[in-house]
Amino acid sequence: MLSVAVRHRLGDFRLYAEFESGCGLTALFGRSGAGKTSLINAIAGLIRPDQGHIAVDGTVLTDTAAGIFVPARRRRVGYVFQEGRLFPHLTVRQNLLYGRWFAPRAARASGIEAVIDLLGIGHLLARRPANLSGGEKQRVAIGRALLAAPRLLVMDEPLAALDEARKSEILPYIERLRDETGIPIVYVSHAVAEVARLATTLVVLSEGRVAAIGPPAAVMGRIDLFPLTGRQEAGAILQTRVAGHDQIFGLTILRAAAGELRVPRLDAPVGTELRVRIRARDVMIAMQPPQDLSALNILPGIVAEIGAAEGPIVEMRLDCAGEALIARLTRRSIEGLGLTPGRPVYAVIKSVAFDHHAFAGAARAPASADADTRDA
Amino acid sequence: MSSFLAFSPDELTAIRLSLRVAVVAMLCSLPVGIAIALLLARGRFWGKSLLNAVVHLPLVMPPVVTGYILLLLFGRRGPLGEFFAATLGIVFAFRWTGAALACAVMGFPLLVRSIRLSLDAVDRRLEAAAGTLGANRFWVFATITLPLILPGVIAGMILSFARAFGEFGATITFVSNIPGETQTLPTAIYTFTQVPGGDLGALRLTLVSVAISMIALFASEGLLERVARRVLGL
Numbered sequence: 001m002l003s004v005a006v007r008h009r010l011g012d013f014r015l016y017a018e019f020e021s022g023c024g025l026t027a028l029f030g031r032s033g034a035g036k037t038s039l040i041n042a043i044a045g046l047i048r049p050d051q052g053h054i055a056v057d058g059t060v061l062t063d064t065a066a067g068i069f070v071p072a073r074r075r076r077v078g079y080v081f082q083e084g085r086l087f088p089h090l091t092v093r094q095n096l097l098y099g100r101w102f103a104p105r106a107a108r109a110s111g112i113e114a115v116i117d118l119l120g121i122g123h124l125l126a127r128r129p130a131n132l133s134g135g136e137k138q139r140v141a142i143g144r145a146l147l148a149a150p151r152l153l154v155m156d157e158p159l160a161a162l163d164e165a166r167k168s169e170i171l172p173y174i175e176r177l178r179d180e181t182g183i184p185i186v187y188v189s190h191a192v193a194e195v196a197r198l199a200t201t202l203v204v205l206s207e208g209r210v211a212a213i214g215p216p217a218a219v220m221g222r223i224d225l226f227p228l229t230g231r232q233e234a235g236a237i238l239q240t241r242v243a244g245h246d247q248i249f250g251l252t253i254l255r256a257a258a259g260e261l262r263v264p265r266l267d268a269p270v271g272t273e274l275r276v277r278i279r280a281r282d283v284m285i286a287m288q289p290p291q292d293l294s295a296l297n298i299l300p301g302i303v304a305e306i307g308a309a310e311g312p313i314v315e316m317r318l319d320c321a322g323e324a325l326i327a328r329l330t331r332r333s334i335e336g337l338g339l340t341p342g343r344p345v346y347a348v349i350k351s352v353a354f355d356h357h358a359f360a361g362a363a364r365a366p367a368s369a370d371a372d373t374r375d376a
Numbered sequence: 377m378s379s380f381l382a383f384s385p386d387e388l389t390a391i392r393l394s395l396r397v398a399v400v401a402m403l404c405s406l407p408v409g410i411a412i413a414l415l416l417a418r419g420r421f422w423g424k425s426l427l428n429a430v431v432h433l434p435l436v437m438p439p440v441v442t443g444y445i446l447l448l449l450f451g452r453r454g455p456l457g458e459f460f461a462a463t464l465g466i467v468f469a470f471r472w473t474g475a476a477l478a479c480a481v482m483g484f485p486l487l488v489r490s491i492r493l494s495l496d497a498v499d500r501r502l503e504a505a506a507g508t509l510g511a512n513r514f515w516v517f518a519t520i521t522l523p524l525i526l527p528g529v530i531a532g533m534i535l536s537f538a539r540a541f542g543e544f545g546a547t548i549t550f551v552s553n554i555p556g557e558t559q560t561l562p563t564a565i566y567t568f569t570q571v572p573g574g575d576l577g578a579l580r581l582t583l584v585s586v587a588i589s590m591i592a593l594f595a596s597e598g599l600l601e602r603v604a605r606r607v608l609g610l
Contacts, residue, residue, distance in 0.1 A: 044508055072507045085505040089523045089607045098519075102510025130608060148509045 002026065002152060002184055006042050006052035006062075015039060015049075015208040024200025025178045025185040027216070029192075030228065035208040036188040040154040043186060044079050045072035056152045056184070073102070078145030078183075080155040084137040086129035092140050093125040099148025112147060118180065119143045119173055135166035139173060146181070153177075154186045159194060167194075174198060192233040196220060196277045204228055220277075221324030223307045223315040234315065235279035236326045242272045251296075251351065258320030262296040263354035280315055280328035282353035286346040287337055297349040301325060303341050306334065318347055387577060389556050390564035391584055397472060397560055398540035401479035402533055405487055409532065413491035434546075435485040443549025446478055450550070474551035475558045479540030486535035494528020495521070527604045534596040538589065561585050 005018040015035045019026075028036045041047040043054055045061065048069055054062040056077070061070045078099075086095050096112070116122050119139045129137060138158050145153055158174075159167045175198065178185055189195050195202060195216065202219045204212040206228045212219050217237040219225065226234045238261075240254035245265060254261040254274060261276065268274060290298060301320035308314075309331050316339065318325040325347050329339075339345070383391070415421075416428055434442045450457040450468040460466045468474035498521055506516045522529075544562040551558040553567060565581045568574035 046504060046508070072504075073510050073512055075508075076510070077508065079505065079508040081501070081505060083501075085499075085501055087502060087506070087520060098506070098511075099509030102512075102515070144509065 001057055002043075002186065003053070003055050004039070004043060006039060006049045006054065008038065008042065008047065008049040008052070010038060013038075013208060015042075017205065017208060017210050019203050019210050019213050021184075021186075021201040021203070021213075023182065023184050025174075025187050025198050026201045026203060027195040027199035028186060028188045028203050028205055029190065029195045029199075030205035030211075031190055031230070034190075034205040036190075036205055037156055038208075039205070040079075040156055040186055040188055043152070044077045044154055045070060045075045046079075059151070076103070076149065076151045078148055078150030078153040080138070080141050080145050080153065080158050082157045082160055084129070084141040086132075086137055086140055086144070088129050090128075091125065092121065092127050092129070092132070095129065095140060096121075096125075096143050096147055099144060103147075103149040115143050115146050118176055133166070134162045135169045138162065138166075138170055142173070142177065146177075146183070150183060152186065153183050154188075156188045157190070158187075159189075159191070171197065192220075192229060192235070193277065196235075196237050197275055216275075217324070221317060221326065223305060223317050223326060226307070226315055231313075231315075231328075232281075233279065234326060234328070235277050235282075236317075236324050238276045238278060238323055238325070240274050240276050242266065242268050242270050242274060244270055256323060258301065258323040258325060259299040260297075261299075261349070261354075262351050264351060276354065278325060278349060279353070280326040282349055283325065283327035284348040285316075285327055285329060285333070285337065285339070286348055287343075289346055290348060293348065295348045295350045297351060299325065299347045299349070301345060301347055303339055303343045303345055305341060306339065309334075318345065320347065381580075383580065384577070386555050386559075387564065387581060390559050390561055390581065391588075393472060393475075393556075393559065394541060394561040395588070397476045397479055398537050400476045401483060401540040402487075402537045404476070405480040405484055405536060406529075406533065409484060409487040409536075410491055410529065413488045413495055416488070417492045417495040431488050432485045434482050439482065439543070439545025440549050442481060443478060443546035446474075446481065446546065446550040450474065450477060468551070470551050470554060470558060472551075472557055475543075475547050475560060476540075478546040478550045479543045480536075482543050482546050483536035483539035486539055487532040490528050490532030490535060491525060494525040494531075497528075498524050524607055527600055527607060530596060530600050530603060534592065534600075537592060541585075541589065541592075 001022055003020045006015055008015040013035070015038050017035065017039055028039060030036055038047060042049045042052065042062070049062065049064065051064050052062055053065070060068055061075050062068060087098065090098070119142060121136065121139050121143055124132060124136055124140065132140065159170060162170070171194070178198065178200070187198060199216045202214060202216040203210055204219060204225060211228050212222065212225055217239065220235065220237050238256040238258060240256040240261065243253045243255040243260065245252050246262070250265045251262045252266040254263060254276060299320050301318035303316060304319040305317040306314060307316065312330055314329055314331050314334050316327045316329060316334070318327060327347060412431060416424065448454055452469045457468055460468065466473060468477050503516050503520055506520045511519065542562060544566070547558070547560060548563050553559050553563040559567070561581055561584070565578050568578035568581065
């Protein structure tokens with residue numbers, strides 16, 4: 001349980017954020033300059049806020065009213081920095097054990113072997129940071145923070161400096177961290193795909209303020225937030241389960257409350273829970289059930305909300321059996337089709353739209369190229 | 377040839393004394409140099425630029441002036457000289473300890489400069505990272521900062537040693553040129569050049585001086601390379 005209420009001035013920038021979140025991964029999401037890093041620096045004790053109250057699991061770390069400011073070294077807030085910040089003169093093993101030295105004896109119980117296994121860094125122990133790849137460095141940095149026995153882990157865009165391949169290499173480890181260690185995580189990111197995949201709670205920050213907070217599917221389904229979350233990558237999140245595989249055509253069938261989705265084959269066993277992000281720009285709208293159409297995914301729904309029309313493009317939220325789906329259309333189409341809230345429609349999504357962005361690098365078959373020929 | 381290398385007892389004494397003076401000057405000024413470099417690189421206090429100027433004075437003043445100021449301060453009647461004699465029993469005036477003090481003072485700006493430059497180059501975000509892992513200021517310095525500035529410290533020690541080994545003006549002004557007590561290699565060479573028939577002795581000691589300097593330089597270069605590689609983690 002983390003509770004944060006911070007007021008802080010940095011030059012012209014004002015941070016005025018307040019939120020509470022439970023266990024799991026809390027994603028702080030927003031554009032650069034939204035105050036995400038300042039906020040976790042305040043949590044970690046690297047910034048002393050002008051006013052504020054920060055507590056983790058009932059332990060007060062900052063309370064300016066009561067004159068409490070626990071210094072960073074006694075907070076036991078593990079910090080994973082964007083650039084890793086491994087100590088260059090120490091080996092990977094020495095880096096990993098650095099914080100353990102200073103951790104309270106009782107908290108040292110967490111097994112070194114378990115952490116090394118969790119992060120898959122056993123083969124790197126004798127090396128020095130200069131000889132590690134970017135992805136390996138970040139895994140070691142995570143391990144180093146974990147072995148200091150933190151009560152909270154904060155991660156400042158740990159994947160931002162990595163390329164797509166390295167990102168998808170690390171994401172599963174962060175998921176395991178979230179699900180297996182039980183340590184609450186605050187994760188800063190401006191990448192929708194990462195946040196959609198990882199977050200238990202999503203906090204949207206804008207100009208130093210909390211613009212929205214809630215489960216990612218609920219927050220991402222709000223079309224009024226798109227100016228903050230970024231229109232280009234805007235989209236809804238569906239919670240799905242792998243229902244089966246189509247061996248002949250190399251497809252995987254996902255079942256969501258909204259209906260069935262056919263996507264290029266994923267390396268996930270039947271029954272796997274999977275979050276799928278459907279970008280608004282990949283959704284087409286039909287008024288009748290379309291026939292003789294190449295697209296494989298057709299979900300019936302009802303127009304729930306039509307966004308404010310400021311330019312040629314308008315976002316629209318559909319209610320598909322209780323789940324939100326966002327579509328992005330031209331204003332001309334909206335008027336041409338006579339779309340108004342309450343109208344039943346059909347959302348059409350091409351299977352090839354489910355590229356790695358949709359799953360944020362989740363397990364999937366490498367061969368998605370051949371799906372194009374069948375589906376296009 | 378063999379007669380050329382046959383050092384007189386006075387010459388051997390001068391060589392030994394020079395080494396002792398230079399090593400003692402270097403080692404004794406090292407902790408002070410690190411502390412002052414830390415103050416100058418990290419500290420924010422009134423009079424910082426004054427301290428900086430004082431530290432660098434021996435670099436810009438004529439050595440004779442430095443030696444004379446030392447004589448005024450640390451001489452038998454000098455305020456600091458009396459203090460050290462009374463409390464620690466250390467007398468500087470006309471002793472080898474005085475020569476070491478003069479050499480330390482002359483090498484000090486070079487030592488501090490080198491350490492300060494490497495302190496400025498330390499990525500302070502690494503120190504902040506160590507802080508989030510639970511290390512207090514002392515441990516951050518001992519386990520992160522010090523290893524990272526080690527190349528600069530070694531380079532500073534070399535410069536300080538070299539300066540001490542070649543020091544002439546301040547030494548001769550402060551503690552004179554007493555064989556067996558304050559006569560170091562440079563002052564011994566100077567003495568040889570002042571007496572008739574001293575050419576051979578001067579040449580011998582000059583060659584010794586060159587040899588010792590070269591050995592120190594090569595040894596430290598090797599050490600520096602190893603340490604730098606360690607720090608860079610290669």
